[in-house]
Amino acid sequence: MIDGLNYYQILDIPEDALLKEVQVAWRKFVKENHEDVVPQQERQAAKERMFRINEAYAVLSHEEKRADYDNAYMLNGGSKIELVRSRVRKAKDIMLRDRSLITREEMKLIESIIDYLDRSTQERCFAWMTDILCERPEMAKHVVTSAFDEQLLGVNSHLLDRLLEKAPYAMTWEKIYLYGEEILGIAGKENKERNYNQLARILCHRLDLAKHFVYPSFQEQASGCESCLLPTLLKLAPNEITQDHFNDYIDTVHSMRWIVYGQLRSYNEQAIAWIMKARPDLVRKPEEKPTPKELPLPLRS
Template sequence: MAFKDHYQALGVSPSASADAIKRSFRKLAMELHPDKHNNSAAATEKFSRINEAYAVLSDPKKRAEYNYQRYLNHSHYKEKPLARSAEEILLQSSKLAVDIQHRDPLRIDRDILLFRLMEILSDHNLGILEEEKNNAVTTSILQNILASAFHLPFPYAKPLFSKLNALAENDAGNTRLITQFVRQSSQQYFWNRYKIYVALALAALFCFLTYLATKGNQAV
């Protein structure tokens, strides 16, 4: 049975916000409602399809589960053999970092990126790194992971934090790298989210000061 692409059905990207998904669904539901197409079989099928897609993508838990299945069914995905050494894990993280570096940041599928990072930070891999205790290799892996995770919005990156702390293994330098990443990621997220309000506040302040200056000149 072919895998159903719910994002394609609703005409949105995999990175679409919940509001964008809702808007697209409502628009399509009005356009494709069977009552507007004499209850034709084709219209009924399309209407049913977008309802199914919205039922999944509007529920955060169902969407997360669907995204993982979508990742597993993605054309580029191949089940990988388990790593056998820290060097193999380093190679995995290096390949991902290089891949992400050459992608358009606006076109990165955040869910797939998160899943790939979680694979590198699997319990199996963390166990190998704990057993080998090669600090130089662990630090390189951590740097590759942070370079890739930089493209994830702060809420997306949260599932990585406990894994990253386990990877740091109480190493002061690695812990510092993680702390810096978390701080920068959160600051960037909140800046992007609220910068429009800051800009509006500054514009309002500028207008108010201009008004006061004008009134002062008129009084003179």
């Protein structure tokens, strides 16, 4: 916030402005405040205006900085509801346009408001992205996060199916890793298992990234979920499991005390047996027995 104006007001653009609109506004102000067109007596004021304009442009033209600014702006009294509503309106307008003209930034805008939509609108958004992907495979890398969101939200629009079919290599290990982390946070064992099964499908298409599926496989087992992720990993790429991976998993299992987590511990012991059968070279370290607490000696009367 500068001189009582937020960055959007400084550039005289709406809060749902796309990058192209930000750039157009900035160029307009640059031309208006250039020293060649500003009278001598106004140049200092123009210079100060351009300082504020450039500061606003540096933030709003940068995706991550803009997201941070929006969050801070809303915390400082800006209206999150109005910001979201304006972006939802713009997203709906974008979805009515010719799909061959849709840009990466417009895809990102739609992706950013998915969580704020009702179920039926979410389904329409994902279906629209699926159509985009089918018509324009070059846009694949811009729908990866949305394909994972589709699964996390339990929407069946076939976006992930089309992505695996047309452009599985658009998925980076970073996005797959984040997907695995988000699975841990969703509610319901059945929902988690369904998403872990989707990770197994992704693994089948991206064996070159198999090492990044090791920890999600162990996390799945430790949470008590029963999907085909670990069996798929053991079948297709067991050698990606290192001794360090295995040690970390063993530590997790050993932390499950039988008296409290009996059923979960038993399930994970079975998983350990599967792993050691597929990888007999891995060594299971012994479990440390808990040290019994010493009772205080009775005080003499």
